[in-house]
Amino acid sequence: MDLRTLRYFIAVLEAGSLSRAAGSLYVAQPALTAQIKKLEAELGARLFDRSHAGVTPTPAGLQLYEDARRLLSDADAVRERIQRLPQGPEGSVTVAAPFLLASLLLGPVLAALKSSHPRIRVFVLDDLSLMVRKAMLDRRADVGILVDTPQLDGLRCTPLACExxxxxxxxxxxxxxxxxxxxxxxxxxxxxxxxxxxxxxxxxxxxxxxxxxxxxxxxxxxxxxxxxxxxxxxxxxxxxxxxxxxxxxxxxxxxxxxxxxxxxxxxxxxxxxxxxxRCYTLATAADRVVDAATQVVIDTLVQETRKLVLAGLWQARLPD
CATH class of the missing domain: 3.40.190.290 (D-Maltodextrin-Binding Protein; domain 2)
Structure with missing residues (x-):
């Protein structure tokens, strides 16, 4: 017994005829009749009384009708709940970047994230390079683009580009x-x-x-x-x-x-x-696990940097 067979059964009962139900379901009548007989065999009960006028439900058929409608309704609700679940990472990520670089890089990054991960919300702090470093040390940003800072205590730094x-x-x-x-x-x-x-x-x-x-x-x-x-x-x-x-x-x-x-x-x-x-590094807090949303933002920063450089829109050198 599966959901499709139950839908066939409900259609037959509501139509009052195997031929009318077969037409509405776009199923051949012999195939539909076989499905109903299989269902009756599985349940060990006759579900319809058949006559030249059509079919009428037996007491077992009426009981199954009530239960089947409830089961199908629950199945639809489960499907809707699953489809409403977030697809991919979700959350808020704050990026601190020097304002000169932000005007070139952050536009493509935000546009790419909007398209690929619309449930990730990005907030940008664009400021002097000194203030970007301070924002990272003060934990006011999740990701920072530091200038000429290959390493810094308390931060995990990886090269991004040099120009x-x-x-x-x-x-x-x-x-x-x-x-x-x-x-x-x-x-x-x-x-x-x-x-x-x-x-x-x-x-x-x-x-x-x-x-x-x-x-x-x-x-x-x-x-x-x-x-x-x-x-x-x-x-x-x-x-x-x-x-x-x-x-x-x-x-x-x-x-x-x-x-x-x-x-x-x-x-x-x-x-x-x-x-x-002038060299840039991507920085995150050394003692904090990078969550899925933040990792997506980091990956997008790297990808868009690479695209700009390879397209000749940014005269920079990528890390080896």
């Missing part, structure tokens, strides 16, 4: 263009750090990671930085170098935000001798 740092700005008189070296691979030209340091620079203060990287390189080479404007606001810095007030150092992830396509004298050059780079 070059560029100089960009308006070269109104062509002075900077004369300092550039073309590359054999056709990528952006290069400029030596010592020459870039002498340009009029628009930089954020020393508490920002890019400024710290530039200061360390200058100290190693024994050269000074020609800083003409210093502001903490990224928007103010962008406004300054885009209006021609100076040049700035920027990571590859923000080149699209830094560009000024309306100006033909716009220069973008990779810093060399030494080459400046």
């Amino acid at each position: 070059s740092i560029f100089v960009c700005g308006h070269d109104a008189d062509g002075t900077v263009a004369a300092l550039l070296r073309t590359r054999a691979d056709g990528a952006e030209p290069e400029i030596d750090f010592a020459q870039a340091a002498r340009l009029p620079l628009v930089l954020q203060s020393r508490r920002f990671s890019i400024r710290q990287t530039v200061e360390e390189a200058a100290s190693r080479l024994g050269v000074g930085l020609n800083v003409v404007h210093e502001h903490d606001s990224a928007r103010v810095i962008r406004s300054l170098y885009q209006c021609g007030a100076g040049f700035t150092f920027t990571p590859a992830c923000s080149l699209a935000d830094s560009a000024h396509p309306q100006r033909k004298d716009w220069v973008v050059a990779r810093v060399a001798a030494p080459q400046l780079q």
Whole structure:
């Protein structure tokens, strides 16, 4: 006895005829008759009285009708409950990321997660790299993208990507263009750090990671930085170098935000001798088990990073 046979039985009883039930079920009448006889044999009871006018249920048939309807109703309820269960991981995950990288990476990540795992809710904390690290140490984020931090006590860190740092700005008189070296691979030209340091620079203060990287390189080479404007606001810095007030150092992830396509004298050059780079690691709490939802977010961050790099949308190097 199975659910399909019970549905056949109910259809015969409600139709009052094997032929009418067979038509509504799209089943051949001999096959339906065989199913009813098999059911009667299994139960050891006659379920219908048959006549030329059709079939009428016996007392056993009436009892089975009540029980069968209840069983089928329960089976439908079970199916609905199972189908309503969450499909895949579910939960909330907070990601902390440096704001320059967030504008490039987090859009594709959130869009991919919305499509593949709609029951995972992602909250983003985009801030200075120093504040991203603090958010992880304070347990305010489940996943963090740290800058130039391969390891940190209390956190489990894995490499994500490394990118070059560029100089960009308006070269109104062509002075900077004369300092550039073309590359054999056709990528952006290069400029030596010592020459870039002498340009009029628009930089954020020393508490920002890019400024710290530039200061360390200058100290190693024994050269000074020609800083003409210093502001903490990224928007103010962008406004300054885009209006021609100076040049700035920027990571590859923000080149699209830094560009000024309306100006033909716009220069973008990779810093060399030494080459400046910025490396990112994915961090989670070392003493906390990564749950299924968080692991999905981590995997998506890695996958979307790889897609951006391989598509040439992010000039970065993936870990070996």
